[in-house]
Amino acid sequence: MFQAVLRVMRLHMNHSDMILAGTAVVYNLTRGEQSAQLPLDLLNRAVNITLTAIEQHQKLLQLLKNCFLTLCSDTVLHRAQFSCKRCCELVFQSLIKYDDVHMKRMGVAIISILAAEVPTSDLRDLSSDRRRLERLLIYVVEKCLLASDVQELLALPLGQTLQYLQMTRCQTEGPPVYDTTLRFTLSALWNLTDECPDACQGFVEVGGLYVYAKVLKVGFSFVTASEHPSIRYCRQSPLAVPLPSLNSIFFL
DSSP: OHHHHHHHHHHTTTOHHHHHHHHHHHHHHHTTTHHHHSOHHHHHHHHHHHHHHHHHOTTOHHHHHHHHHHHSOHHHHHHSOOOHHHHHHHHHHHHHHOOOHHHHHHHHHHHHHHHTTSOHHHHHHHHHSHHHHHHHHHHHHHHHOBHHHHHHHHTSSOTTTTGGGGGOOOBSSSOOOOOHHHHHHHHHHHHHHTTOHHHHHHHHHTTHHHHHHHHHHHHHHHOOTTTOHHHHHHHHOSSOOOOOOGGGGGGO
């Protein structure tokens, strides 16, 4: 059955209704432990057809969500063989195009895991489009800063460096939101810039240092080591706080 679905999708990739239904079937046949039971060749074909669907059907939000659901799996990302760079590029393309909370949650998780697997040359290429780094920084700002904090950043004498923050939709009051999306976003930024000077330069050029400095300042004004277990853990251990399983993000 699965092979027949993939064959139909491959032959009719231009038929959006058929591909929309196909991506839903692919997700249901690969989710959970089922992906671990599939022959590797079949899983590889499913992932690559999923990537092609993202590439050719950027106008269909629900189709993209189906594809993200398929990709956002520990087993799929670690077991299947496909181009990590291509996958990251397509996920970024969708995140830049759509402001959808569910796609954000899944997208940053996918990028976080795959960015740790790609070589430095691919990290350089991924960061060459500064909009990608800007998009991740927007997510950090929306979780950690208030609208007034953003206005303070925009008032800095940095020219157009931080003007993309005008797109943020921040709270007007309340504490930072330390959730799974934020943890995967911070991890994605770390993995994209780790040991890649060009990516680090890109992070600096989009004002990442100013954003992070503001986030740290605001964050520590709300919580202390005695009040927040994540900070208390970081002080006690030199190791980074481990990221949760991808399966857990669907229940938050």
